Ligand SMILES: Nc1ncnc2c1ncn2[C@@H]1O[C@H](COP(=O)(O)OP(=O)(O)OP(=O)(O)O)[C@@H](O)[C@H]1O
């Protein structure tokens with residue numbers, strides 16, 4: 001994979017802070033205690049949702065954090081713009097970036113990627129004989145691969161949220177989305193019919209960065225491991 005544009009064409013030296021990409025949203029809330037155990041203390045405005053800043057220094061001069069969307073964490077790390085990151089296994093499954101190494105399961109953000117259908121049609125015998133389905137999802141690759149394994153061609157309607165609306169409004173037959181308690185599905189007349197994969201959040205690392213800065217990255221991996229063991 002192409003590495004990011006670097007005007008000077010130089011490898012970063014040891015004094016360049018590593019960049020840790022963190023997802024804003026629900027994982028970040030769950031991550032708080034683990035970050036604290038890891039000794040990562042970002043600048044005070046990191047937790048201020050009104051702050052317009054995206055990159056923050058931390059109490060450790062060798063580490064900066066950036067706050068980006070969950071899907072973008074994987075992109076920043078895959079291209080080496082951030083050397084380390086945290087994102088859900090769902091994001092890694094969807095993109096399958098070869099440059100990403102995911103050595104640690106952080107055990108947070110626990111949910112699953114599932115297929116869900118309107119209660120009225122779920123389990124009907126004719127549903128099992130379909131050779132094509134229209135699927136609303138923000139995981140087009142996971143959905144296509146899942147149905148392809150069953151010999152079903154999936155026509156994907158790519159949405160970024162609120163896919164639970166799609167079947168009732170005639171946009172799709174079913175959805176592929178994250179499920180935790182099931183309350184979102186229930187509130188929208190849907191029922192989970194297949195679990196595609198369990199999901200937790202992972203610590204991810206850019207493989208090239210791991211080769212070029214093994215000590216610095218290895219030290220952070222060790223800190224995250226220790227923080228997990230102390231949990
Ligand atoms: N209900 C849930 N329970 C547990 N973990 C979840 C749940 N929903 C999402 N996650 C995890 O949190 C990650 C981010 O989800 P979140 O809902 O915060 O972001 P999003 O709204 O999809 O992102 P964005 O705002 O960038 O579009 C997901 O990739 C998944 O790994």
Ligand SMILES: O=P(O)(O)OC[C@H]1O[C@H](OP(=O)(O)OP(=O)(O)O)[C@H](O)[C@@H]1O
Pocket residue numbers: 026161162177178179180181182183184185
């Ligand atoms: O099974 P449940 O416990 O109801 O959780 C599932 C919901 O959680 C996620 O949405 P989230 O709340 O993160 O909102 P968004 O993705 O629509 O922003 C996911 O997209 C589901 O809609």
